[in-house]
Amino acid sequence: MRTTIESYMQRAGRLNLDGIEFDDFRDSPLAPEALRSLRYMHDVEHHTVCYLRDLLLTPAHRDPDITSFLSCWVFEEMWHGEAIGRVLEAHGEEAGAPRIAALRTKHRRKEALSTLSTVASAAFAGRAFTALHMTWGAINEWTTQAGYARLSEKAGHPTLRELLKRIMRQEGGHIDFYASEAARRLAESPRAQRLTRFALKRLWRPVGSGVMPQEEVGFLVGYLFDGDEGRRFTSRIDGRVDRLPGQADLHLLATAVSRLSRLEIAA
Numbered sequence: 596m597r598t599t600i601e602s603y604m605q606r607a608g609r610l611n612l613d614g615i616e617f618d619d620f621r622d623s624p625l626a627p628e629a630l631r632s633l634r635y636m637h638d639v640e641h642h643t644v645c646y647l648r649d650l651l652l653t654p655a656h657r658d659p660d661i662t663s664f665l666s667c668w669v670f671e672e673m674w675h676g677e678a679i680g681r682v683l684e685a686h687g688e689e690a691g692a693p694r695i696a697a698l699r700t701k702h703r704r705k706e707a708l709s710t711l712s713t714v715a716s717a718a719f720a721g722r723a724f725t726a727l728h729m730t731w732g733a734i735n736e737w738t739t740q741a742g743y744a745r746l747s748e749k750a751g752h753p754t755l756r757e758l759l760k761r762i763m764r765q766e767g768g769h770i771d772f773y774a775s776e777a778a779r780r781l782a783e784s785p786r787a788q789r790l791t792r793f794a795l796k797r798l799w800r801p802v803g804s805g806v807m808p809q810e811e812v813g814f815l816v817g818y819l820f821d822g823d824e825g826r827r828f829t830s831r832i833d834g835r836v837d838r839l840p841g842q843a844d845l846h847l848l849a850t851a852v853s854r855l856s857r858l859e860i861a862a
């Protein structure tokens with residue numbers, strides 16, 4: 596584990612924006628669907644710090660390697676939000692603090708409930724909760740990276756492609772840590788395997804589901820992951836979950852895409 600965390604910490608840092616010409620978007624703007632996706636990604640990247648608050652109330656805060664990782668991770672995610680905010684601003688949209696403050700006010704009550712339930716579950720689950728947290732993190736990072744890859748393909752904008760390539764590289768560092776920790780901790784504990792499987796099956800929803808309105812979650816999932824090409828990405832992620840100890844055949848992504856696409860059609 597030291598190798599994983601040390602190599603991540605060596606590479607971690609603020610997203611490099613050298614050579615990214617945000618003014619390109621003024622001359623050649625993105626399609627409305629791509630912009631709508633970026634609003635979602637901006638909000639969710641900036642929400643990472645609130646998610647971290649909940650995590651630090653769990654037994655995860657006792658492990659210094661995990662807290663070192665989380666310290667760098669939240670910093671990197673914040674700069675992803677800032678970079679996406681500059682794309683929104685180049686389209687004349689509000690981004691950064693005013694947009695985030697409005698979102699947090701709207702979700703204050705929901706947030707209090709999520710914090711309370713995190714604390715209650717962590718107290719009940721003890722150390723097994725950390726295995727669940729690492730597994731949940733791995734799945735969320737896999738789907739985030741896949742979401743950026745799909746958006747890059749669908750938008751077909753060279754400046755966005757370069758920006759997302761750099762963000763995806765950092766998401767890859769997050770994946771390495773979460774996935775290796777998840778595999779190791781699950782392999783060590785049948786109880787952690789059972790708790791994780793139980794929680795994923797009942798509670799897992801695509802990244803941002805607890806923060807963003809349901810119609811935005813439905814739009815994003817449908818836009819990025821419905822259809823043959825999208826399914827290629829989601830089945831690859833379901834295959835990675837299958838290979839984690841005790842987590843075979845959950846089909847989390849396939850189930851979420853089919854449920855949310857149905858909602859989109861009904862809307």
Ligand SMILES: [Fe+2]
Nearest residue numbers: 640672675766
């Ligand atoms: Fe990110």
Ligand SMILES: [Fe+2]
Nearest residue numbers: 736739766769
């Ligand atoms: Fe990430």
